[in-house]
Amino acid sequence: MAYSDKVLDHYENPRNVGSLDKNDPNVGTGMVGAPACGDVMKLMIKVNDSGIIEDAKFKTYGCGSAIASSSLVTEWLKGKTVDEAYAIKNSAIAEELALPPVKIHCSVLAEDAIKAAVADIKAKQLAVKVAA
Amino acid sequence: MSAFFSNQVYLDHNSTTALKTEVFEAMLPFMANQHGNPTSRHSFGRIARAAVEHAREQVAAAVGAYANQIVFTASGTEANNFAVHGICSNLDKGQILTSAIEHPCVSRPALAMQANGYKAHSIKVDNDCNINLAHLQKLLLAPTDLVAAMLVNNETGVIQDIAKIAEIARERKAYVHTDAVQALGKIPVDFFALGVHAMTVSSHKIGGPLGAGALVLDKRIDIQPLLYGGGQEKGLRSGTENVAAIVGFGVACDLATKNLSAFDVHTANLRDQLEIGLAKLKAVIFGYNGLRVANTSFFSFKDIEGETLVTALDKAGFAVASGSACSSDSDKPSHVLLAMGVDEDLARGAVRVSFGMSNTQEQVQHFLTALEKELNRLRNLTSIAA
Amino acid sequence: MSDREPIYLDYSATTPVDPRVAAKMIPYLTEHYGNPASRSHPFGWTAEKAVENARDEVAKLVGADPREIVWTSGATESNNLAIKGAANFYASTKGKHIITIATEHKAVIDAVRELERQGFTATYLEPEPDGLIDLAKFKAAIQPDTVLASVMLVNNEIGVIQDIEAIGKICRENNIIFHVDAAQATGKVKIDLENLPVDLMSFCAHKTYGPKGIGALYVRRKPRIRIEAQMHGGGHERGMRSGTLATHQIVGMGEAFRIAREEMATESERIRMLRDRLLAGLQGIEETYVNGDLEHRVPHNLNISFNYVEGESLIMAIKDIAVSSGSACTSASLEPSYVLRALGRSDELAHSSIRFSIGRFTTEADVDYTIELLKNKVSKLRELSPLWDMFKDGIDISKVQWAAH
Numbered sequence: 045m046a047y048s049d050k051v052l053d054h055y056e057n058p059r060n061v062g063s064l065d066k067n068d069p070n071v072g073t074g075m076v077g078a079p080a081c082g083d084v085m086k087l088m089i090k091v092n093d094s095g096i097i098e099d100a101k102f103k104t105y106g107c108g109s110a111i112a113s114s115s116l117v118t119e120w121l122k123g124k125t126v127d128e129a130y131a132i133k134n135s136a137i138a139e140e141l142a143l144p145p146v147k148i149h150c151s152v153l154a155e156d157a158i159k160a161a162v163a164d165i166k167a168k169q170l171a172v173k174v175a176a
Numbered sequence: 177m178s179a180f181f182s183n184q185v186y187l188d189h190n191s192t193t194a195l196k197t198e199v200f201e202a203m204l205p206f207m208a209n210q211h212g213n214p215t216s217r218h219s220f221g222r223i224a225r226a227a228v229e230h231a232r233e234q235v236a237a238a239v240g241a242y243a244n245q246i247v248f249t250a251s252g253t254e255a256n257n258f259a260v261h262g263i264c265s266n267l268d269k270g271q272i273l274t275s276a277i278e279h280p281c282v283s284r285p286a287l288a289m290q291a292n293g294y295k296a297h298s299i300k301v302d303n304d305c306n307i308n309l310a311h312l313q314k315l316l317l318a319p320t321d322l323v324a325a326m327l328v329n330n331e332t333g334v335i336q337d338i339a340k341i342a343e344i345a346r347e348r349k350a351y352v353h354t355d356a357v358q359a360l361g362k363i364p365v366d367f368f369a370l371g372v373h374a375m376t377v378s379s380h381k382i383g384g385p386l387g388a389g390a391l392v393l394d395k396r397i398d399i400q401p402l403l404y405g406g407g408q409e410k411g412l413r414s415g416t417e418n419v420a421a422i423v424g425f426g427v428a429c430d431l432a433t434k435n436l437s438a439f440d441v442h443t444a445n446l447r448d449q450l451e452i453g454l455a456k457l458k459a460v461i462f463g464y465n466g467l468r469v470a471n472t473s474f475f476s477f478k479d480i481e482g483e484t485l486v487t488a489l490d491k492a493g494f495a496v497a498s499g500s501a502c503s504s505d506s507d508k509p510s511h512v513l514l515a516m517g518v519d520e521d522l523a524r525g526a527v528r529v530s531f532g533m534s535n536t537q538e539q540v541q542h543f544l545t546a547l548e549k550e551l552n553r554l555r556n557l558t559s560i561a562a
Numbered sequence: 563m564s565d566r567e568p569i570y571l572d573y574s575a576t577t578p579v580d581p582r583v584a585a586k587m588i589p590y591l592t593e594h595y596g597n598p599a600s601r602s603h604p605f606g607w608t609a610e611k612a613v614e615n616a617r618d619e620v621a622k623l624v625g626a627d628p629r630e631i632v633w634t635s636g637a638t639e640s641n642n643l644a645i646k647g648a649a650n651f652y653a654s655t656k657g658k659h660i661i662t663i664a665t666e667h668k669a670v671i672d673a674v675r676e677l678e679r680q681g682f683t684a685t686y687l688e689p690e691p692d693g694l695i696d697l698a699k700f701k702a703a704i705q706p707d708t709v710l711a712s713v714m715l716v717n718n719e720i721g722v723i724q725d726i727e728a729i730g731k732i733c734r735e736n737n738i739i740f741h742v743d744a745a746q747a748t749g750k751v752k753i754d755l756e757n758l759p760v761d762l763m764s765f766c767a768h769k770t771y772g773p774k775g776i777g778a779l780y781v782r783r784k785p786r787i788r789i790e791a792q793m794h795g796g797g798h799e800r801g802m803r804s805g806t807l808a809t810h811q812i813v814g815m816g817e818a819f820r821i822a823r824e825e826m827a828t829e830s831e832r833i834r835m836l837r838d839r840l841l842a843g844l845q846g847i848e849e850t851y852v853n854g855d856l857e858h859r860v861p862h863n864l865n866i867s868f869n870y871v872e873g874e875s876l877i878m879a880i881k882d883i884a885v886s887s888g889s890a891c892t893s894a895s896l897e898p899s900y901v902l903r904a905l906g907r908s909d910e911l912a913h914s915s916i917r918f919s920i921g922r923f924t925t926e927a928d929v930d931y932t933i934e935l936l937k938n939k940v941s942k943l944r945e946l947s948p949l950w951d952m953f954k955d956g957i958d959i960s961k962v963q964w965a966a967h
Contacts, residue, residue: 047878055878061946078964079910079949082872082898086948104950107874111946184604191606192806195591204590207773208583213576217877218884219568221575248692250635250775253795253805281795281804288794380806385591387635387808402792403640404676405669414669416576418775421808448830469595495605 047108048142054112059119060173064088069172072165074157083110083150087145087157089121089163097121097129113154121158130162156165184496185539188495190330190358190472191528196383201464202427206420214417215406224419231426237298238429239377239392240366240392247391247412252357252378253281253403255391258413259353259374260285262399263322265296270319271295276308278517282324282355282414294321302517304466305334313344320350328360328507331512331528332463337362351397357381361432361439362469367392379421384428387421443471443531446540450529453544457551460522462513471531476522480554485527488554493548569883569928572919574718574746574863579848581667582920586817587773590810596917602690609809610726615694616816620765623819633807636777637745637799639697640764643779643803644741647789648762649677649710652739658682660698663714664904665689672710672742691723691906692855701732710739715747719901719917720865721856735855745769749822750830750860755780761787767811771922772818776811829922834861836929838918843933847940853902853915858961864918868910870950871943876916879939885933886917908960
């Protein structure tokens with residue numbers, strides 16, 4: 045399978061690999077996929093008090109396109125509001141990386157990971173509010 | 177490339193052809209370091225895949241089709257079997273019509289389908305080897321799955337009006353297959369203009385290697401594979417691609433198209449020279465009144481028996497055929513000649529000369545001289561015996 | 563790194579043509595171009611003689627009579643011809659049930675599936691976790707109307723060797739036609755058809771340093787096995803398989819099999835040493851699993867799963883070596899290898915499997931380079947892998963509830 049230069053670049057030099065402190069109330073975690081399907085993405089975002097994503101980290105078990113998709117979104121997320129992040133569409137990821145049709149599901153997974161991470165941070169913040 | 181038997185003149189190009197130098201050179205890398213399996217995803221595999229796809233473009237261009245209509249097979253025989261079996265198996269059990277002059281690899285699969293409940297019938301030809309369209313129309317009154325008619329007959333070289341046959345068959349909702357193995361490289365072959373649903377071509381008849389053929393398919397028809405397995409050729413023909421042979425086939429197709437008119441002019445001159453000589457020797461030339469490809473002459477002599485002439489010509493240094501190579505083994509006279517109404521004794525003595533680019537006027541002259549000598553000798557023998 | 567030729571460790575997908583084989587083939591491309599079926603001139607005779615010499619060589623490697631060898635275009639055609647040909651011929655007398663193994667090559671599985679569409683029934687026997695067949699289970703699968711069994715000698719993905727002799731005996735006792743796909747076996751294990759209770763056996767050249775596009779089917783003469791032709795025409799190969807024979811390819815297969823016969827013993831020893839070296843090196847990596855039995859296995863094959871690393875990304879990381887994940891024929895799909903799944907491997911282990919196949923031109927330096935490369939890349943990908951983190955944290959991944967995707 046021919047990978048685009050952008051996929052290769054992200055795959056060979058993945059950005060923002062790692063984890064954030066999952067117990068930090070400002071950190072949201074999204075873990076999507078399943079080992080049985082051949083890909084699992086863990087995306088963590090750190091949101092400051094004005095709702096801006098300050099940091100994003102990922103770890104991905106999956107093919108080159110899955111790794112590139114998650115690496116790319118960590119770059120995109122930084123500086124965005126959670127709502128802006130929530131609006132990111134898989135088609136934009138697929139287009140940026142020139143994913144072939146059989147790899148579109150990787151971009152879908154990345155979008156799901158963002159949504160899961162945003163949902164997690166919102167739930168955490170809600171819990172903080174309720175507790176307060 | 178030169179023939180190994182330097183004293184033997186090769187006049188059997190309809191049986192198989194010498195590999196062209198350019199073809200050999202294109203194939204060589206794929207017999208050495210470019211050894212990948214096209215299905216493999218690593219670089220070895222990708223190089224092999226690219227070579228196969230390039231060859232597919234070349235074959236498609238030579239037959240006036242799109243690359244995605246080409247299914248590579250191991251031979252013309254396989255492509256013909258695939259067409260007859262594959263097309264009919266997905267249809268209601270109707271009849272399969274094959275012309276009386278088809279190669280056995282078209283007619284026998286049709287006969288074999290009778291065991292599965294299909295009916296096989298033969299379409300008559302006239303004395304000049306033309307398919308009898310009135311007979312075809314009559315046969316088509318019964319529900320018909322497939323009409324198979326070859327574009328050029330391997331023995332006589334007679335060209336059929338396939339476009340007309342396809343039109344007639346399509347009116348009766350029958351599918352049409354044409355075996356164009358003997359046509360490619362000799363006359364223009366245009367899949368769309370012929371109006372057929374499937375067409376067979378083969379590599380080794382056009383200066384390509386043995387081991388590659390193709391079925392050109394109308395993408396709208398639903399065809400059942402002959403070989404199941406790894407799902408190569410979009411699932412239509414499983415089995416690791418014969419990369420070197422396919423690459424050679426592609427280049428041979430390019431060359432055949434490029435050299436088409438040169439081939440026609442060159443072999444037409446040789447055949448005219450031959451047939452002028454044959455007329456003087458009182459030969460009967462089969463299909464003479466039909467429209468023929470330029471390189472083929474099929475003839476016999478009323479007073480000369482059986483295979484003796486072919487054997488004598490071989491001893492004199494000329495490689496010719498006695499009917500099609502595939503049936504050379506049997507004593508039966510050519511089914512093509514019998515279908516044309518040629519009497520059995522005359523048919524049994526038939527000699528086929530088929531020219532290629534390497535043949536010369538000098539060779540034809542020598543052939544005629546040798547032929548005359550052998551005829552005289554054989555005629556004397558018979559007259560003494562009588 | 564990328565300016566070097568990749569190291570070829572995919573000999574089970576296809577082998578390079580041995581230069582000695584190519585040298586033998588070339589004259590039949592350039593000079594002796596006769597059609598072996600042409601009986602009327604020496605161009606045809608020379609070709610025919612070469613074809614018959616090659617037939618002798620193929621027969622010799624496997625202990626058969628040359629008259630038992632039928633040429634085909636490759637193992638796929640041999641398998642299709644054997645399975646469809648025998649099943650159709652014997653259906654009316656023996657019955658319409660077929661036994662095969664879930665880990666067979668697709669050419670066997672899909673030929674059997676086609677027969678199912680025609681009204682046959684089939685049992686796809688699951689092998690044991692080591693890839694081998696339990697003979698008792700094989701026996702239990704036999705039905706009164708079982709006509710044919712098809713079992714491969716050497717598996718293409720995991721290299722395990724089935725006990726063909728024992729399975730063949732069971733077939734004989736039960737009057738079942740026995741077909742063996744030996745495409746991956748020639749030149750790797752000794753085959754003696756004179757003594758093996760096998761009725762039909764498929765071969766191909768391009769897995770044994772011969773050319774692509776040529777194979778053969780062994781059809782036993784005593785007791786005589788009949789098959790229905792699948793390809794009709796000029797009546798070549800005693801009517802069992804029509805079609806002009808590709809002389810140069812047949813010559814290539816003959817020469818490849820001759821070399822295999824003469825060099826198999828020494829070559830296997832050398833390859834075993836390389837395999838042991840590779841295995842020792844890779845087992846130095848944590849959480850690696852060898853797929854398939856190591857004892858009953860050709861030394862040419864090493865199939866290993868690198869847990870917590872996804873297979874495709876691993877292949878991408880090790881593009882300096884040419885290997886395959888799953889069999890070459892199924893590489894285009896995203897499904898994990900059906901062979902490994904049939905062994906009961908979890909999906910993630912199946913996904914992270916790499917097949918290394920070693921061959922005639924593999925060197926010790928190739929093996930050492932491969933070990934180092936794997937060590938580096940597996941560790942890099944595990945740093946990226948959330949599953950590796952979970953494993954290190956002591957979480958049992960099989961117990962995690964994964965969101966459906």
